[in-house]
Amino acid sequence: MKFLVFLVVLPLVAAFASNFSREYDLTWGSDRVRILNNGELLTLSLDKDSGSGFQSRKEYLFGKMSVQLKLVPGNSAGTVTSYYLASQGSTWDEIDFEFLGNLSGDPYTVHTNVITGGKGGREQQFHLWFDPTADFHTYSIRWNPQVIIFYVDGTPIRQFKNLGSSKAPFPNRQAMRIHSSIWNGDEWATRGGLIKTDWSKAPFTASYRNMGTQACIWTYGSGAYPCGSSSWLARELDGPSLERLMWVQKHYMIYNYCIDPKRFPQGPPLECVATT
Numbered sequence: 349m350k351f352l353v354f355l356v357v358l359p360l361v362a363a364f365a366s367n368f369s370r371e372y373d374l375t376w377g378s379d380r381v382r383i384l385n386n387g388e389l390l391t392l393s394l395d396k397d398s399g400s401g402f403q404s405r406k407e408y409l410f411g412k413m414s415v416q417l418k419l420v421p422g423n424s425a426g427t428v429t430s431y432y433l434a435s436q437g438s439t440w441d442e443i444d445f446e447f448l449g450n451l452s453g454d455p456y457t458v459h460t461n462v463i464t465g466g467k468g469g470r471e472q473q474f475h476l477w478f479d480p481t482a483d484f485h486t487y488s489i490r491w492n493p494q495v496i497i498f499y500v501d502g503t504p505i506r507q508f509k510n511l512g513s514s515k516a517p518f519p520n521r522q523a524m525r526i527h528s529s530i531w532n533g534d535e536w537a538t539r540g541g542l543i544k545t546d547w548s549k550a551p552f553t554a555s556y557r558n559m560g561t562q563a564c565i566w567t568y569g570s571g572a573y574p575c576g577s578s579s580w581l582a583r584e585l586d587g588p589s590l591e592r593l594m595w596v597q598k599h600y601m602i603y604n605y606c607i608d609p610k611r612f613p614q615g616p617p618l619e620c621v622a623t624t
Contacts, residue, residue: 368383372526375401376399377398377401380398380399381393389555391553392530393530394427394532394550394551399532400529400530401530402528402529403527404526407523408433408523408563408564408566409522410564412562412563413561414488415431415487416486416487416557417429417431417447417484418483418485418555419456419481419554420553420554423451423546424481424552425450425537425538426537427449427532427534427552428449428537429446429447429449429529429554430446430528430530430531431445432445432527432528433489433525434463434527435519435522438466439466441521442468442524443463443491443519443524444463445460445487445489445498446460447459449537450538457475458476458505460472460506463519464519469611470605471603472604473602474506474596486502487500488500490580492581492583493510493520495510496508497585500596503593504589505593505600506593507584507585511619523566530553606620
């Protein structure tokens with residue numbers, strides 16, 4: 349029988365290099381991954397031949413995952429920097445942050461999505477209230493049995509609630525790994541694919557530090573469910589947090605599948621009545 353064990357992975361600072369190799373595997377483009385500044389910084393790069401990426405060695409069912417990330421500066425059109433959770437198989441679950449590059453001076457698009465049983469299409473997109481290429485900012489996913497919340501610098505930008513309905517499925521049965529990568533998405537990423545990647549600007553580099561995880565490890569054997577005592581497992585947005593979320597969505601949301609009548613002429617999906 350599968351069971352869960354609680355784990356706190358402390359932020360990776362000076363011991364980043366050793367901790368990274370213990371907690372993560374490089375999945376592709378390993379020669380485009382660098383650990384710099386005495387182990388305090390990791391970079392992923394993309395050129396015309398390949399991107400690069402990594403994934404956690406452990407799988408998790410529920411948790412709070414975060415990373416400090418500085419995105420590709422300058423003309424980043426066509427590039428996609430991703431930080432997400434994903435399970436395996438043809439009916440996988442996935443919780444996505446994707447950062448879509450743009451021409452110099454134009455804003456990044458933060459693309460979020462929730463995939464359940466291999467079916468997605470639940471996109472919400474945002475611009476940011478700062479330049480994400482000028483400094484590091486913290487991007488977090490809180491995933492518990494009640495809700496998924498996306499945060500930017502501690503401010504919630506989206507929540508996806510568990511309605512307890514098969515018609516509005518929620519990812520709560522498949523363990524997921526943490527993934528991050530940089531890759532060429534110029535078929536769709538910038539202005540719907542109209543703007544292509546300018547390879548004369550390569551390599552495109554995104555920088556990472558202070559990755560942290562508070563989560564329930566998915567493993568094998570028998571035993572209890574000790575994660576039940578963790579406060580974040582039952583935490584939802586309180587009143588002030590909901591106000592901040594509404595502020596972000598009012599001023600910075602640029603696309604919401606819940607209000608796209610061209611995609612859903614018969615009315616929005618069921619989860620949209622309770623998901624912002």
